[in-house]
Amino acid sequence: MSKKLESLLELSKSIIHIENINALLDQLLYQTRRECKADAGSIYLVEEGKLRFSYVQNYTLALREENDRQHLYIDKTIPLNTESIAGYAASTEKTLNIPDVYNLPDDVSYHYNNSFDKATGYQTLSILTSPILTASGDLIGVIQLINKEDSLTFDEEDCDYIKHACDLASGAIERAHVSNETFMRMLRVAELRDPKETGAHVKRVGAYSVELYDAWARKQGISDSEIRITKDPLSTAAMLHDIGKIAISDKILKKPGRLNEEEFTIMKSHAAIGANLFSKSHLTIDRMACDIIGGHHERWDGDGYPAQLKGNQIPLTARIVALADVYDALISKRVYKEAWDEQEVLDYLAAQSGSQFDPELVELFLSIQDTIRVIRRRYQG
Numbered sequence: 001m002s003k004k005l006e007s008l009l010e011l012s013k014s015i016i017h018i019e020n021i022n023a024l025l026d027q028l029l030y031q032t033r034r035e036c037k038a039d040a041g042s043i044y045l046v047e048e049g050k051l052r053f054s055y056v057q058n059y060t061l062a063l064r065e066e067n068d069r070q071h072l073y074i075d076k077t078i079p080l081n082t083e084s085i086a087g088y089a090a091s092t093e094k095t096l097n098i099p100d101v102y103n104l105p106d107d108v109s110y111h112y113n114n115s116f117d118k119a120t121g122y123q124t125l126s127i128l129t130s131p132i133l134t135a136s137g138d139l140i141g142v143i144q145l146i147n148k149e150d151s152l153t154f155d156e157e158d159c160d161y162i163k164h165a166c167d168l169a170s171g172a173i174e175r176a177h178v179s180n181e182t183f184m185r186m187l188r189v190a191e192l193r194d195p196k197e198t199g200a201h202v203k204r205v206g207a208y209s210v211e212l213y214d215a216w217a218r219k220q221g222i223s224d225s226e227i228r229i230t231k232d233p234l235s236t237a238a239m240l241h242d243i244g245k246i247a248i249s250d251k252i253l254k255k256p257g258r259l260n261e262e263e264f265t266i267m268k269s270h271a272a273i274g275a276n277l278f279s280k281s282h283l284t285i286d287r288m289a290c291d292i293i294g295g296h297h298e299r300w301d302g303d304g305y306p307a308q309l310k311g312n313q314i315p316l317t318a319r320i321v322a323l324a325d326v327y328d329a330l331i332s333k334r335v336y337k338e339a340w341d342e343q344e345v346l347d348y349l350a351a352q353s354g355s356q357f358d359p360e361l362v363e364l365f366l367s368i369q370d371t372i373r374v375i376r377r378r379y380q381g
């Protein structure tokens, strides 16, 4: 069997069980980069009629800036038209192989946007771009492989490989896309019910949780592939942390003042109610959602709710989200409170280390503040 075919089979095996769209695309990018020997790669996803620069994997930058993950949150959307390289591949649904982005032929409609190179100091040369479509032909996004090894250019074999890989992934992408849409719809329903918990808040909590998990997992020596597989369900599940509030009556949910004891007891039931929504499934994301939703108000010292779990009895993912959620609630302005100063919030977290929060996680969270700040700016509102 040829090496390329073997690698395509390996790809199809590795993605068949991935339920989450982000994890799937991440894996697709990882495998195609490895097979086509690309130093870097990125994925743009279609969002509200535009292309959003959504993932970047970059070997050179990863080596250079081991702990600097800020470029992951560069906020960039580009119009879905033929003026950019990614836009061209998306609009025409064609694979585009460019040997040198700084020397494009005169007769093409697209140009190279060098803002990523400028922001990171990275030098892009060759780019292979291919559209990602679902099995039924809907455009999901665009995959780009950047800088073929040893300053070479991508060849016909690479073009074939990336096309086959995207085709192979299309069925799984479609399934994952539908399930992702369902989760996002649940979040929109929750936001309609409780405008205090904004979309921006849940996105930030999702992103902080992923970064905190990443720092924790690297410290434990967990493999890159396991980290990648865990991060995306974690992000979605973390965003769902307060989904149980859809079952709390408006009288309590929207009460402007403080809740009395009886109201607070009802409010607290959102953790168990939410967890129950996911408890009967054994899909990874559902199990993770169940742990997080059920455990995000537990405390390290056992004084939380609903089950008064203590220390490591609380699932790791719930300990992570508990910290991310409180951090964001304190540092943001809400209808009922002003935003706290960053230093005040960090002091609070440090003071609660070992009582409310897992001390190891507090320490890690304090150590990744540069990335946390970038996320805060990225998801404002």
Ligand SMILES: [Fe+2]
Residues within 6 Å of the ligand: 241, 242, 270, 296, 297
């Ligand atoms: Fe909650």
Ligand SMILES: [Fe+2]
Residues within 6 Å of the ligand: 197, 201, 205, 241, 242, 325
């Ligand atoms: Fe929250």
